[in-house]
Amino acid sequence: MDEFYGGGVYEEENFEFPLFKLVREKAEELDISYHDALVLVKPDYVRSCRYGDEEFEQKSIDEFEEISKQTMANWEAFMKEREGK
Amino acid sequence: MITKPNAQDVKVYECDFLVVGGGDAGCSAAIKAAEEGVKTIILEKANAARSGHSGMGMDHVMDFPREGVSYLDYVKFFMGRHELLGGPGALMNPNVGYILGAKSWWALDHMNKWGYPMRWEDTDDYHWVRNGWFGKKIMIGVHWLDVKPVMAKKCKEVGVEILNRTMMVDLLTDKNGKVCGATGFNVRTGEFCIVKAKAVMVSTCNLTRNYTSETPMHWKYKMRYHGHPGSVSGDGFNACYKVGAGLCNLDLATNWNYRIRDDITIPFGSIDHGDGIRGQWMNAKGEAIPFPTAKMYDEIEKAGLDPIYCTIEHFNDVYQKRNEICIADERFVSLYLGAQRGFNPKTHRYELMENRRFGYYGLSGVYTDENFKTDVEGLYCGGDTVLGLGGCGSACISGIIVGDQMKEYCATAPEPEIDMNHVQDVIDEVYAPLYEEDGTEPMEMESSIRYINDRYVGMHISEGKLKEGLLRLGSLGKHFMPHLMAKTPHDLMRCIEVRNIYDGSILHFKACMERKESRGNFLRNDYPERNPENDNHISVCRLVDGKDTIELMRAPELKPEYLEEGK
Numbered sequence: 001m002d003e004f005y006g007g008g009v010y011e012e013e014n015f016e017f018p019l020f021k022l023v024r025e026k027a028e029e030l031d032i033s034y035h036d037a038l039v040l041v042k043p044d045y046v047r048s049c050r051y052g053d054e055e056f057e058q059k060s061i062d063e064f065e066e067i068s069k070q071t072m073a074n075w076e077a078f079m080k081e082r083e084g085k
Numbered sequence: 086m087i088t089k090p091n092a093q094d095v096k097v098y099e100c101d102f103l104v105v106g107g108g109d110a111g112c113s114a115a116i117k118a119a120e121e122g123v124k125t126i127i128l129e130k131a132n133a134a135r136s137g138h139s140g141m142g143m144d145h146v147m148d149f150p151r152e153g154v155s156y157l158d159y160v161k162f163f164m165g166r167h168e169l170l171g172g173p174g175a176l177m178n179p180n181v182g183y184i185l186g187a188k189s190w191w192a193l194d195h196m197n198k199w200g201y202p203m204r205w206e207d208t209d210d211y212h213w214v215r216n217g218w219f220g221k222k223i224m225i226g227v228h229w230l231d232v233k234p235v236m237a238k239k240c241k242e243v244g245v246e247i248l249n250r251t252m253m254v255d256l257l258t259d260k261n262g263k264v265c266g267a268t269g270f271n272v273r274t275g276e277f278c279i280v281k282a283k284a285v286m287v288s289t290c291n292l293t294r295n296y297t298s299e300t301p302m303h304w305k306y307k308m309r310y311h312g313h314p315g316s317v318s319g320d321g322f323n324a325c326y327k328v329g330a331g332l333c334n335l336d337l338a339t340n341w342n343y344r345i346r347d348d349i350t351i352p353f354g355s356i357d358h359g360d361g362i363r364g365q366w367m368n369a370k371g372e373a374i375p376f377p378t379a380k381m382y383d384e385i386e387k388a389g390l391d392p393i394y395c396t397i398e399h400f401n402d403v404y405q406k407r408n409e410i411c412i413a414d415e416r417f418v419s420l421y422l423g424a425q426r427g428f429n430p431k432t433h434r435y436e437l438m439e440n441r442r443f444g445y446y447g448l449s450g451v452y453t454d455e456n457f458k459t460d461v462e463g464l465y466c467g468g469d470t471v472l473g474l475g476g477c478g479s480a481c482i483s484g485i486i487v488g489d490q491m492k493e494y495c496a497t498a499p500e501p502e503i504d505m506n507h508v509q510d511v512i513d514e515v516y517a518p519l520y521e522e523d524g525t526e527p528m529e530m531e532s533s534i535r536y537i538n539d540r541y542v543g544m545h546i547s548e549g550k551l552k553e554g555l556l557r558l559g560s561l562g563k564h565f566m567p568h569l570m571a572k573t574p575h576d577l578m579r580c581i582e583v584r585n586i587y588d589g590s591i592l593h594f595k596a597c598m599e600r601k602e603s604r605g606n607f608l609r610n611d612y613p614e615r616n617p618e619n620d621n622h623i624s625v626c627r628l629v630d631g632k633d634t635i636e637l638m639r640a641p642e643l644k645p646e647y648l649e650e651g652k
């Protein structure tokens with residue numbers, strides 16, 4: 001039972017979204033709200049996300065499409081098995 | 086201490102164009118009309134600078150057909166979204182879908198001019214986001230934080246009078262049945278008012294509070310809906326219905342499958358479109374599954390493989406960052422809660438909410454033509470109040486289209502004539518709970534109504550359950566509804582809302598009873614098959630001679646000129 005108690009599998013000690021860490025630090029530094037800090041830190045973060053890099057996006061999408069195809073195949077097999085029952 | 090006023094003594098506002106609900110659609114309509122010199126008032130239950138769905142979050146506006154997507158493709162897409170939930174076949178007016186695509190670029194010019202925050206950081210360009218359906222970049226990334234403040238400020242700049250904290254109680258009609266204004270109630274001061282207008286647009290969004298919200302809730306948060314603001318008590322649906330407009334597809338309420346992890350709900354947005362990459366769904370064993378429809382969800386449950394989870398473990402580092410930006414825009418608070426709960430989406434899973442209905446999104450709404458005019462003279466609708474609409478893009482575009490017609494319409498529309506006896510009746514009803522000593526609290530009533538919807542419609546519908554549910558609703562209506570009690574203006578607002586939630590629930594049950602088939606996510610255990618004769622039919626509830634009527638109406642065809650132009 002102990003493995004469930006307290007929901008440990010879902011918790012990571014000291015986890016913080018990297019973007020939120022920046023927000024929190026900026027808010028503390030300037031003594032402003034998280035909301036105002038987000039406005040200040042977001043632009044740089046956005047710039048680091050390779051928006052507009054079509055080649056990179058396409059490659060990421062292609063990789064994902066492969067996973068999707070496999071998923072659909074698994075699902076069809078699952079449904080076949082269910083129908084057989 | 087508030088007391089009941091006399092109709093003759095209440096404040097009367099006069100305008101040409103009244104907008105009810107200052108969300109995306111309402112603000113857009115009001116700005117456009119006022120720019121054309123039309124005297125415009127907004128009645129807003131909360132505060133237009135932060136109210137409504139867009140006040141909670143958003144990260145993209147849809148859709149601007151480009152990259153080879155024609156307007157006809159767009160109509161198909163628009164209708165296809167609903168087919169998944171209630172299809173196959175058309176469930177809305179396709180001409181509305183067409184016009185949203187065809188006028189999108191024109192509307193975008195307006196939104197730009199008004200400062201809708203769509204420019205991607207310090208570049209002068211849009212950030213085009215891939216729409217998962219087409220795999221084409223036709224949506225525009227939005228930085229949400231400023232959307233509502235910008236819109237509310239623009240309203241003021243162009244001379245729109247915003248009556249914040251003033252909820253519409255009901256619409257007013259003249260002796261010919263034309264809508265000529267609304268009654269309003271200040272939810273802070275308790276003051277009552279009349280707004281006279283030559284035309285009214287209702288854009289209060291949809292009804293959702295008849296179902297329990299999507300997240301497991303702490304008892305304190307009875308109003309917490311992550312995918313909707315608390316304002317969604319169906320006030321506009323009910324008001325339009327009462328003056329004779331058609332309220333459609335109320336049987337086909339959605340199940341929306343939010344991802345939940347305690348408080349960290351993530352609604353749809355780019356995490357779903359993911360700039361082309363979606364979350365990966367899995368069963369309880371961790372085996373990959375496609376995004377489940379209600380029927381698929383059922384199969385998984387029957388196989389003992391629920392709950393269902395969503396993960397973004399497969400996102401590379403850049404996409405993990407993009408997801409964070411999406412969360413910051415969609416639900417900034419979730420970034421904070423993530424830290425508090427130690428929830429790392431890179432390594433942990435979101436659970437999917439259970440397979441059940443909650444509220445109406447997109448699929449249901451008031452029937453309009455493609456000018457967003459209802460069947461009732463003087464009454465227009467905008468945004469998610471309209472049958473088929475869902476999303477901030479369609480909300481803004483529909484609003485701008487309505488606002489654009491107001492100068493011409495109001496030039497020839499008759500002067501509003503108000504029936505003061507009717508106003509007095511409304512006042513009597515609104516203030517009655519003040520005089521109830523030992524009655525029912527509105528929230529108690531609302532919780533009971535939600536329970537009845539959850540239990541007796543739910544995901545798996547049957548005649549017996551519907552009948553039992555209607556009986557229970559009837560009993561609430563007879564014994565408890567007349568004894569709602571309130572001490573403050575806020576409580577009085579809740580009483581009006583609960584009346585609307587109640588009326589909407591009754592129609593929901595009746596509409597479900599009429600639909601003797603299963604289709605899309607509408608699953609009847611006693612009628613498991615789809616009736617193909619009902620394809621391309623919209624269910625319409627309408628008040629006729631004081632009686633609720635429900636009919637299946639054939640969805641109109643796309644007009645020949647649109648078929649030609651839209652290729």
Ligand SMILES: Cc1cc2nc3c(=O)[nH]c(=O)nc-3n(C[C@H](O)[C@H](O)[C@H](O)COP(=O)(O)OP(=O)(O)OC[C@H]3O[C@@H](n4cnc5c(N)ncnc54)[C@H](O)[C@@H]3O)c2cc1C
Nearest residue numbers: 106108109110130136137138144145253320468469476477
């Ligand atoms: C967290 C979240 C994220 C979202 N993200 C996206 C996204 O990225 N892209 C997208 O396209 N869509 C998104 N949506 C959906 C989108 O925001 C809505 O579809 C759209 O904003 C609806 O606009 P509306 O004007 O119809 O309604 P709303 O914006 O809800 O406006 C209705 C207004 O009416 C007021 N009102 C209600 N009742 C009354 C009354 N009786 N009297 C007076 N006023 C009243 C309300 O207070 C509110 O201000 C998101 C929604 C949420 C909740």
